[in-house]
Amino acid sequence: MSLGSWRMRPSLRQFPKATSLELLPVKDGVDQIHRSTLPTALVDSLRQLIVEGELAPGSKVNEAALCARFDVSRTPLREALRTLETEGLIVLRPRRGAMVAEFTQAELDQAFPVLAALEALAGELACPNLTDADLNRARALQEELEASWRDGDLHRYGAANAETHALILNAAENPTLTRSVRTLDARVRRARVLVNMAPSRWAAAVAEHRDILAAMEARDAARLSTVLKRHITNKLLSLRAQLRERGEG
Amino acid sequence: MSLGSWRMRPSLRQFPKATSLELLPVKDGVDQIHRSTLPTALVDSLRQLIVEGELAPGSKVNEAALCARFDVSRTPLREALRTLETEGLIVLRPRRGAMVAEFTQAELDQAFPVLAALEALAGELACPNLTDADLNRARALQEELEASWRDGDLHRYGAANAETHALILNAAENPTLTRSVRTLDARVRRARVLVNMAPSRWAAAVAEHRDILAAMEARDAARLSTVLKRHITNKLLSLRAQLRERGEG
């Protein structure tokens, strides 16, 4: 049986490798993969290209070039661009085509209070739902964070960090919230690719994660909320400082 | 001169009547209207149909029927559906077409803490930016609220209410926040069409708006934030109660 990949051209087959955000469960059916369509796959692929900086902020997106690259026609590509426009990663100017959304200082400044507020809310909502399994996983992730920090393994650290936040978001059991955070996070994550985390910030982040874990273990919603808000705020303040420095240097 | 409506078929010409959310400034250029494209216009039209309940939650969306109704081909219609899917108003199941997103109790329960948190943030950010002109407008709107309440004019009240919230959101000067609120608000607004505001709630809402105005006049960010959060929470709690009642009755 052909797995229902009707008319799907070969090159995209390899693309649906999930970004960290896609790790969050979608829960719609077991056989989702078979049913994925070109626009959906393209959204994931393009988002990854944008978030990882391969498609640079402000650069013009050439439809024909992307069609050739992914070996698809313009129809599904354009649908994907519409989705990314709504997510804020692409800007579509009528009759002038698509550009990768600029990534300005101002945008970061805008995004981070929103993200901080939403993550704080996530913590608040998550607390009463935290299972023992969640806490065990959180403890394991904390060890992973500490270990990868000691080893200076930024990539491993990033993965554990992302999973910790995803764990809290999942425990909040609020898909609407998850969706909002996802969208914003994709926009902010682009900055993280541009600059590496400063060593001092890294140490602070690990310490903050200890506080987060402690609040989770205490199932103290107010405290978890506060700590998460501070954590996100600090992270983004540091990011901003580095971006500014980089902009001047 | 043809206003640049190249190949645009006549029936859509009349559609871009803005919903209350579209009142928020977009600031991209003066000649936006000339440049609008079919998918953009369709998004507005369809969103209105969904928010106003003409396209009922859970109902299947027939592409061909909508194409006929708006006299457009499937290409722009499908792009519009992708946008609405990203906004959460449409659910696209591969190979099974589009449905209007269900509007469940659960969804409302999810949306409202998020919306409350975001509106609270808006108030906090808006306070330092409030100009005297903003305050004057807010006072005028408060009078409008009180007058339409006394006259029992729900429609007029709704307009003044929407403008008040838009004013605060605008003063927050955070397009990222505005975008998030917009999206969520469209989803929640569908509920408001289903049930009329209860008289007791209406009186309470007017009183809460007085508090909001007072906090604005005092330029007290913390208080405005608190009051707004309570206002949104109360509004949605009442909505939920009425929906539940209606569901049982």
Next chain:
DNA sequence: CTTTTGTATTTTGTATACAGAATTCGGATC
């Protein structure tokens, strides 16, 4: 009468065609 199976119809996903705007580029003018 219910269930099943096979077939006709509808609908969806994708590719392609085509008109008109936007952009590019070479030459003419200052």
Next chain:
DNA sequence: GATCCGAATTCTGTATACAAAATACAAAAG
């Protein structure tokens, strides 16, 4: 050399074409 104009080219917006999946439906089997 810079600026303006117009033709050539590229790109965008939309419509249409077509194959495969989904659905509806009717006849056959139990």
